[in-house]
Amino acid sequence: MVRRLIALLGFAVCAWSQIASAQDSYPSRNVTIIVPLAAGSGTDIMARVLATGLSAKLGKSFTVENRPGANAITGAEYAARQPNDGYTLMFGGNGTHSANPHLSKSIKYDPIKDFTPIARLATAGAVLLVLPDSPYKSVADLIAAAKANPGKLTYGAPNAGSQIASETIKKVMGVDITRVPYRATPQAMTDVIAGTITMTFVDVAAALSNVTSGKARALVISSAKRSALLPDVPTMQEAGFKDFDLSYWTGLFGPANLPKDVIATLDRTTAEIMNETAMQDTLRALGLEPSYLRASEMPAYVKTELDRWGGFVRDAGIEPN
Incomplete structure (x- = not known):
């Protein structure tokens, strides 16, 4: 299914295929995107779709590397330790940056200090x-x-x-x-x-x-609204759980202190890709709602979500382990 949906982006890839202009020094070689979950997860699918667009747009290969384990902690810890040159990025979200810091006592990264947030791409239930x-x-x-x-x-x-x-x-x-x-x-x-x-x-x-x-x-x-792809499936609120809205989100990150020119290139290029109708249609076909936030908006958003998911953990009575 993933290959078929990525293929739907073909005509958009043609539009993205112009190589970055000479003044753009980044990227000068291939880029790895760490996905801290297994192949076949929603985050993995989203990462592969975006990697297709980034590769075409920037003229270098963006490839996905899956590093699952410990509820995505293993991959996130690995990504946080990589050089901050823009050649190792990570797909994160509510697991790596909102929930896990409240669920694990042994986590070895700080979701705020150890990453550079680049974009929020989509939300889903x-x-x-x-x-x-x-x-x-x-x-x-x-x-x-x-x-x-x-x-x-x-x-x-x-x-x-x-x-x-x-x-x-x-x-x-x-x-x-x-x-x-x-x-x-x-x-x-x-x-x-x-x-x-x-x-x-x-x-x-x-x-x-x-x-x-x-x-x-x-x-x-789990989201506040029904999915357009599964319209007969009721929400948790409709099932009697008042005010329940546990929407997942997915974003692109780099290690802390990414150079400003790298952030600018990824910010600009990701925004262009996310504005493409083909990209939005592909995400919706996957059950994801395009919900883009730019790099300048991300620090405040990540902090807000960290606090919000901490409330979920406390309300559910979950003790960190």
């Missing part, structure tokens, strides 16, 4: 997946089963957002559902489909093909 032939047709069904069988239902936690959404349900409804940690979103989806675990929250981009093919059933979406 996560859907709660169960087996299609399970008895659970709504969140109410799940909660009833959890109350009748304390600790026997299980949820997969491939990332911080998934854990927080699931723990919020447990906290608000007073039920005991056992957490099963995963290194990656595809593994959690596979185990839901196999019946190994009861449920998992997965971003729309990663879940879409399994839902539309009937391999999994989506009960709710």
Whole structure:
């Protein structure tokens, strides 16, 4: 699916293919984009789509390198330690920069001090997946089963957002559902489909093909609005969780103290790509909502989101480990 959607950008790539002008010294060689999640996650798909555009626009190869592990902490720590020359970037978001600092005591990076924020690209909700032939047709069904069988239902936690959404349900409804940690979103989806675990929250981009093919059933979406791609899936608010809005966001980062000319080149070029109709259509086809913020807007946004997700963690009663 990823290759097919990237191919849809073909005519836009032709428009982007002019090489950077002679006065632009960056990039003079290929660039690596670290994705701290496994291939097939929504963040990974988004990174590959943007890398296609950056490669065409700037005339050097932008390639994705997946470094999953520890709820995206492994890849983020690696990216933070790289030289601040612009040749190693990272796709981060609510996991790396908003939730993980509140969930882990052993995290070895500061989300504010150790990164240069370049752009926010998209936002999206996560859907709660169960087996299609399970008895659970709504969140109410799940909660009833959890109350009748304390600790026997299980949820997969491939990332911080998934854990927080699931723990919020447990906290608000007073039920005991056992957490099963995963290194990656595809593994959690596979185990839901196999019946190994009861449920998992997965971003729309990663879940879409399994839902539309009937391999999994989506009960709710975590964002305040329904997804245009899954219009029959109600929001958590509609399911009775007042004011609940756990929207994921994805952004482009570099190590701390990136040179100003590098920031300017990436800021300008990413803005041009994000303004392309083809790019916006591709993101929406993936279940992502184009939601661009420029480099000058990012520091305040990252700080606000760090504080907001800290509130989610506290409200869900999650103790950092």
